[in-house]
Amino acid sequence: MSEGMGSTKMSCYQCPDCGYTYDEAKGDAHEGYPPGIKFVDLPDDFVCPDCAVRYKEDFVNLVGA
Amino acid sequence: MKVYTFESPEKGQITYSDGKRRLWLASMVYPLVALSGIGLYMATGSEWSFLAPLVFIYGVSTLFDALFGLDTSNPPEEVVPQLEEERYYRWLTYLTIPIHYVVLFTLAIFVGTQSVSLLSVLALAITGGIYSGLGLVTAHELGHKKSRLERNLAKIVQAVPAYGHFCLEHNRGHHRDVATPEDPATSRMGESIYQFVRREIPGAFKRAWKIEQDRLERNGKNVWSMENEILQSYAITAVVQLALIASFGWVMVLFLAVHNFWAWWQLTSANYIEHYGLLRKKEASGRYERCQPYHSWNANHVFSNILLFHLERHSDHHAHPVRRYQCLRDFPDLPSLPTGYFGMFVAAYIPPLWYRIMDKRLMALPHVAGDLDNVNVQPGQLDKLLARYPRPAQPVEAPVQPPEAVAA
Numbered sequence A: 001m002s003e004g005m006g007s008t009k010m011s012c013y014q015c016p017d018c019g020y021t022y023d024e025a026k027g028d029a030h031e032g033y034p035p036g037i038k039f040v041d042l043p044d045d046f047v048c049p050d051c052a053v054r055y056k057e058d059f060v061n062l063v064g065a
Numbered sequence B: 001m002k003v004y005t006f007e008s009p010e011k012g013q014i015t016y017s018d019g020k021r022r023l024w025l026a027s028m029v030y031p032l033v034a035l036s037g038i039g040l041y042m043a044t045g046s047e048w049s050f051l052a053p054l055v056f057i058y059g060v061s062t063l064f065d066a067l068f069g070l071d072t073s074n075p076p077e078e079v080v081p082q083l084e085e086e087r088y089y090r091w092l093t094y095l096t097i098p099i100h101y102v103v104l105f106t107l108a109i110f111v112g113t114q115s116v117s118l119l120s121v122l123a124l125a126i127t128g129g130i131y132s133g134l135g136l137v138t139a140h141e142l143g144h145k146k147s148r149l150e151r152n153l154a155k156i157v158q159a160v161p162a163y164g165h166f167c168l169e170h171n172r173g174h175h176r177d178v179a180t181p182e183d184p185a186t187s188r189m190g191e192s193i194y195q196f197v198r199r200e201i202p203g204a205f206k207r208a209w210k211i212e213q214d215r216l217e218r219n220g221k222n223v224w225s226m227e228n229e230i231l232q233s234y235a236i237t238a239v240v241q242l243a244l245i246a247s248f249g250w251v252m253v254l255f256l257a258v259h260n261f262w263a264w265w266q267l268t269s270a271n272y273i274e275h276y277g278l279l280r281k282k283e284a285s286g287r288y289e290r291c292q293p294y295h296s297w298n299a300n301h302v303f304s305n306i307l308l309f310h311l312e313r314h315s316d317h318h319a320h321p322v323r324r325y326q327c328l329r330d331f332p333d334l335p336s337l338p339t340g341y342f343g344m345f346v347a348a349y350i351p352p353l354w355y356r357i358m359d360k361r362l363m364a365l366p367h368v369a370g371d372l373d374n375v376n377v378q379p380g381q382l383d384k385l386l387a388r389y390p391r392p393a394q395p396v397e398a399p400v401q402p403p404e405a406v407a408a
Helices: B025-045 B047-068 B077-085 B086-113 B118-143 B148-157 B164-177 B193-218 B229-248 B250-274 B302-307 B314-319 B341-349 B351-363 B382-388
Strands: A012-014 A019-023 A058-062 B004-008 B012-016
Touching: A012 B164, A019 B193, A058 B118, A058 B351, B004 B077, B012 B250, B025 B047, B025 B118, B025 B302, B047 B118, B047 B341, B077 B118, B077 B314, B086 B118, B086 B229, B118 B148, B118 B164, B118 B250, B148 B164, B148 B229, B164 B193, B164 B229, B193 B229, B193 B351, B229 B250, B250 B341
Parallel strands: none
Antiparallel strands: A012 A019, A012 A058, B004 B012
16 A cells, blocks of 8 residues: 555645646546555556656655645 | 847847838738638639648748748847737737638638549648648647637637647657657758658657646546547547538538548658757756757758748747747857758658758768767667767767856
8 A cells, every 4th residue: 555545645746847737636538546545655667748858756745745 | 020138238229120010910821821722722723722832931032931941030139028918910810810721711612612633632641731731830839828718719720630649749749859760850960751650740749648637647637538628639630620511511521531540740851850859968867968059950041930930940949949930040050951851841741852952961061070979870770870870980979058158
């Protein structure tokens, strides 16, 4: 079980190349991630849905609400 | 001419005007060259006229690349946000879409209604395929963007060459895996284009289908639904092409089969030359290193670039895929092709000529440093290539180019 599952804080994570932002509160409906899915719980092979040239570990945590 | 300005605290006022602003109209009207053969035929009555668009794309554009040379201009980074927002540039890509349809319909109606030889039908179908292949250049520019409008327009234009999986495969598959042995759209050293195409076409389709299937499954949808973005584009193709067959009969089956294959072959040709032999190294984490500008072959020839929405500035494109065409930059010391894409396509179609031109260039790249361990080699070809390019006596560590050293 990942640490994200137990936490209720919602954050945003941004692709450092193209600016795509994954907002945990909103998820990403097109990609099939419903609201509330933590970034840490996205698949390990997640890449930026917009540019595909940044891996999950490259994303920058924008907000620690 | 529009002037962009930026007040920089360090550099003072920066001004920039795009010397190619009006030249980009050429990318929009270029597909119409496909119809020049019909125009000449109407004027002369000679079926040799149908070769005119082929002579232009391979001969004239390559000659003009040599005559007009390289493009030394780059937009300053400070004005790039303004340039990105300039709507003129994106309107050119929107307006190119109906032109691709006009070209396909005009050629099809001509073939379907005029009495010309079988060889002329084939020449017109090949011409249509080559110029509809340019529809993938338009789809490429649109499909990389974030707006829903542009992504939907990409689906409409990639339906012309009947390649409905292009944007999904290219954006989410090729860009992720480029310059690795896993990428079916990256050619390997010692791999001819005729070997490559048998790996590329099926491999790209399977990868796109898997990416879309995974996305739909996460959404609780079946892959065989109209939410499948690949099927959406192919549905447009089906409507268009079945209507042409219903209108003009069996000659359309032949025309469209050759047209479609040749359009795909255009993409194969571009994929073949864009990353030949280039290799991203695996890091200790098991991930491949980040894609850098030196993981793509660049062609900075002004003439063919203005016909192709800057596609040939491919190094910057792969380093920053969502950057709009008018903002793409050239950098010093990139892997560079000796001429534009169309001339390089001809070289690729003659494998001994291709290897003669490209293998030395590849081995001489700074990050390859003459060491085949730094090259993406075709399985089974390593021993043969080692005989020609032995490993350096002292293993040469490829010079470390810090991330974004040339792409920042």
